[in-house]
Amino acid sequence: MKEEIVGRLRGLAREAGLQALIAMSPENFAYSMGVLIPSQLTVRSRHALGIIPVEGPDPTIIAVDIEEPVARERAWYGEIRTYNEFTQDPMNLLADCLAELGLGTGRVGIEVDYLPARARDALAARLPHASIEAADGFFLTARQRKTAGEIERIRIIGRLAAEVLEGALREARPGMTEADLGRRITGAYLGGGGDRLTMLVVGSGERSTLANAAPTRRVLQPGDLLRVDVIGTREYYYSDFCRTAVVGKASAEQERTWGLLFSARDRLIEDLRPGVGTGELYRSYAAFMAEHGLPVINFVGHGLGLTLHEEPYVGRYGSTILEEGMTLCIEPMCFLPGRGGYQVEDEILITGDGCEVLTAESWSRKLFEIS
Amino acid sequence: MKEEIVGRLRGLAREAGLQALIAMSPENFAYSMGVLIPSQLTVRSRHALGIIPVEGPDPTIIAVDIEEPVARERAWYGEIRTYNEFTQDPMNLLADCLAELGLGTGRVGIEVDYLPARARDALAARLPHASIEAADGFFLTARQRKTAGEIERIRIIGRLAAEVLEGALREARPGMTEADLGRRITGAYLGGGGDRLTMLVVGSGERSTLANAAPTRRVLQPGDLLRVDVIGTREYYYSDFCRTAVVGKASAEQERTWGLLFSARDRLIEDLRPGVGTGELYRSYAAFMAEHGLPVINFVGHGLGLTLHEEPYVGRYGSTILEEGMTLCIEPMCFLPGRGGYQVEDEILITGDGCEVLTAESWSRKLFEIS
Numbered sequence: 001m002k003e004e005i006v007g008r009l010r011g012l013a014r015e016a017g018l019q020a021l022i023a024m025s026p027e028n029f030a031y032s033m034g035v036l037i038p039s040q041l042t043v044r045s046r047h048a049l050g051i052i053p054v055e056g057p058d059p060t061i062i063a064v065d066i067e068e069p070v071a072r073e074r075a076w077y078g079e080i081r082t083y084n085e086f087t088q089d090p091m092n093l094l095a096d097c098l099a100e101l102g103l104g105t106g107r108v109g110i111e112v113d114y115l116p117a118r119a120r121d122a123l124a125a126r127l128p129h130a131s132i133e134a135a136d137g138f139f140l141t142a143r144q145r146k147t148a149g150e151i152e153r154i155r156i157i158g159r160l161a162a163e164v165l166e167g168a169l170r171e172a173r174p175g176m177t178e179a180d181l182g183r184r185i186t187g188a189y190l191g192g193g194g195d196r197l198t199m200l201v202v203g204s205g206e207r208s209t210l211a212n213a214a215p216t217r218r219v220l221q222p223g224d225l226l227r228v229d230v231i232g233t234r235e236y237y238y239s240d241f242c243r244t245a246v247v248g249k250a251s252a253e254q255e256r257t258w259g260l261l262f263s264a265r266d267r268l269i270e271d272l273r274p275g276v277g278t279g280e281l282y283r284s285y286a287a288f289m290a291e292h293g294l295p296v297i298n299f300v301g302h303g304l305g306l307t308l309h310e311e312p313y314v315g316r317y318g319s320t321i322l323e324e325g326m327t328l329c330i331e332p333m334c335f336l337p338g339r340g341g342y343q344v345e346d347e348i349l350i351t352g353d354g355c356e357v358l359t360a361e362s363w364s365r366k367l368f369e370i371s
Numbered sequence: 372m373k374e375e376i377v378g379r380l381r382g383l384a385r386e387a388g389l390q391a392l393i394a395m396s397p398e399n400f401a402y403s404m405g406v407l408i409p410s411q412l413t414v415r416s417r418h419a420l421g422i423i424p425v426e427g428p429d430p431t432i433i434a435v436d437i438e439e440p441v442a443r444e445r446a447w448y449g450e451i452r453t454y455n456e457f458t459q460d461p462m463n464l465l466a467d468c469l470a471e472l473g474l475g476t477g478r479v480g481i482e483v484d485y486l487p488a489r490a491r492d493a494l495a496a497r498l499p500h501a502s503i504e505a506a507d508g509f510f511l512t513a514r515q516r517k518t519a520g521e522i523e524r525i526r527i528i529g530r531l532a533a534e535v536l537e538g539a540l541r542e543a544r545p546g547m548t549e550a551d552l553g554r555r556i557t558g559a560y561l562g563g564g565g566d567r568l569t570m571l572v573v574g575s576g577e578r579s580t581l582a583n584a585a586p587t588r589r590v591l592q593p594g595d596l597l598r599v600d601v602i603g604t605r606e607y608y609y610s611d612f613c614r615t616a617v618v619g620k621a622s623a624e625q626e627r628t629w630g631l632l633f634s635a636r637d638r639l640i641e642d643l644r645p646g647v648g649t650g651e652l653y654r655s656y657a658a659f660m661a662e663h664g665l666p667v668i669n670f671v672g673h674g675l676g677l678t679l680h681e682e683p684y685v686g687r688y689g690s691t692i693l694e695e696g697m698t699l700c701i702e703p704m705c706f707l708p709g710r711g712g713y714q715v716e717d718e719i720l721i722t723g724d725g726c727e728v729l730t731a732e733s734w735s736r737k738l739f740e741i742s
Contacts, residue, residue, distance in 0.1 A: 038570060038582075038583035039570070041569070041570070042679045043678070043680045044396075066668065069580070069581050069582070070581060073581075084669060086669055086670070086684070086686060086687065087688055112488040112489040112492075114487060115487060116483060116484045116486060116487065117487070117491040118483040119488075136489075183562050186557055186561055187554055187558050191550075196568070197567070198413055199412070199413050209440070210440050210441055211409075211410070211438060212409035212438065212441065214566060231413065297437065298455060299457070307415075308413045309413075313457070315457060317457040317458055318457070
């Protein structure tokens with residue numbers, strides 16, 4: 001995994017004429033260094049930096065001193081420099097490392113969509129003769145096609161998310177709260193090997209139309225729609241699996257809407273294969289939904305990996321040609337004010353000649369009824 | 372809460388000669404607008420911006436269109452502008468709003484430790500005659516003294532963290548894994564009203580010396596030290612409560628080390644009151660630890676609120692005079708390679724004439740023994 005990832009990044013940077021790439025967002029640092037520094041997520045100023053020289057030595061890691069043991073335990077590279085978070089600016093350490101590597105006057109790519117403005121000023125002041133350029137796109141490009149190791153991780157956590165949600169819906173009863181259901185899901189997700197639920201959506205009744213509704217004390221009532229989206233991570237990789245249920249017997253209208261949404265899903269999955277453009281897929285989806293009087297939002301799919309939403313998007317704007325090894329979520333949804341929110345979401349791997357549903361091929365196609 | 376917070380921010384900005392403040396980190400947006408946009412945490416490009424004109428109208432909110440219902444449901448202000456994440460740059464919308472407010476040529480403060488470098492470039496290009504300045508410090512200053520509403524939230528989640536940890540240690544048995552314990556803690560924390568465990572530390576044996584050890588499948592064995600830190604949030608505010616236990620009977624050395632650490636904690640708490648400098652507190656703590664042959668790290672306390680670590684720090688570098696309404700964690704710890712990591716951490720409110728322990732005054736002072 002390590003050689004493949006760093007080789008890919010070096011290739012993209014070399015082609016653009018850069019001498020080094022610097023990873024600093026949690027996802028790109030984890031992607032290229034093999035470890036995520038835990039408190040980077042909770043104490044934002046604890047910057048973690050991975051310097052990848054395009055030619056020459058192995059990458060160098062810069063991390064806060066208190067996290068050095070974790071970096072030593074798991075990182076792919078042994079060259080680890082640490083800083084004191086109270087007395088040292090990691091940007092100064094970065095500048096010094098670059099200078100030592102002979103890159104002080106070179107073209108260096110960094111994540112300008114993550115690097116804070118003040119940190120860039122500090123870096124530029126310390127390295128006045130370097131050209132500090134945007135490198136976000138190289139990471140996004142490299143991360144689109146997953147390595148075998150990445151696919152394995154996504155598969156494991158995706159399957160777990162699907163099993164956990166199925167189990168939770170089977171145990172759900174009218175009179176339970178969204179929070180009751182949330183706790184069962186959380187327990188089973190962590191019990192099954194998940195590391196954390198970063199955003200669990202449990203929205204019932206009118207709350208099913210909120211995009212990202214965290215579970216509340218609202219009680220499940222007959223006739224409610226219930227939308228549950230299991231968003232979490234294991235070994236840094238995301239799951240994102242969603243189903244909708246109804247409390248009690250589904251009405252004819254609910255069954256019809258769900259049936260249409262599921263058909264839209266099936267049609268999309270049938271068309272997923274290398275060489276197809278995502279813009280084309282979206283337009284065909286939007287036409288199907290319009291034909292049946294259902295509203296659409298700006299996208300119906302997104303890449304999934306170290307982040308929840310990443311390239312390639314399947315949406316109204318732009319188009320990406322699908323390639324083998326991409327992992328996507330396909331998520332037809334429609335939120336009908338006053339009537340409730342419906343969503344079906346699966347995780348898909350693009351294979352050599354089609355695709356494979358990583359989540360829940362065995363799930364029922366019917367709208368799940370909670371009784 | 373709302374008037375007090377925005378009044379405080381306006382006062383600080385006015386004094387510095389700014390015409391507007393812009394909040395954009397999740398914590399400062401939630402602090403000043405009353406709502407956190409959920410997917411800002413998982414999809415970083417979904418910037419949420421709160422514009423606070425120093426004089427004149429109420430604040431304006433800028434959020435991604437898909438999260439508009441959440442913003443409408445909970446935000447303190449009704450002026451909400453939304454953007455399409457695929458076709459619009461929120462920085463352009465920000466520039467347009469500032470221009471409409473007559474601030475296009477003014478001095479505007481923004482969070483340059485959060486604002487990405489590329490976003491600042493976009494803003495500066497669109498507002499060439501505005502002066503875009505650092506405002507991070509105003510938010511940090513305002514957030515140090517908590518309002519009554521904030522203290523109530525911190526108290527509720529802090530007490531819960533302490534109860535949950537006590538319950539989990541009572542149920543812990545040799546042979547369980549760190550992950551078993553982690554699941555019990557998570558279930559009880561969410562069951563008791565917590566929203567999420569952002570970073571749960573369960574480190575046993577040698578892993579007790581890792582600063583931020585997530586629970587693993589490691590089995591608890593007689594003689595192990597076990598360090599558990601319950602870091603999570605409810606209604607956006609953090610808990611951070613830690614205790615250490617031993618599996619089986621504590622050795623004389625373990626009892627002695629724990630006793631010293633607990634005494635260090637008590638001495639610190641005795642000295643916490645308005646008017647005292649945190650630098651002085653740290654030096655007295657460090658001297659006590661050195662006297663007994665125990666190592667210290669660079670800090671023994673930190674502010675707690677919308678972020679896990681914030682001003683004021685109780686540490687080796689700098690000093691802050693304590694004021695009524697500050698909330699701090701006091702966390703003596705010592706990590707002894709080969710022997711294990713010890714830590715005791717409580718949440719404290721600075722009152723008019725001293726302080727109040729928000730967590731666990733009833734906890735035993737003895738090293739907890741798991742049997």
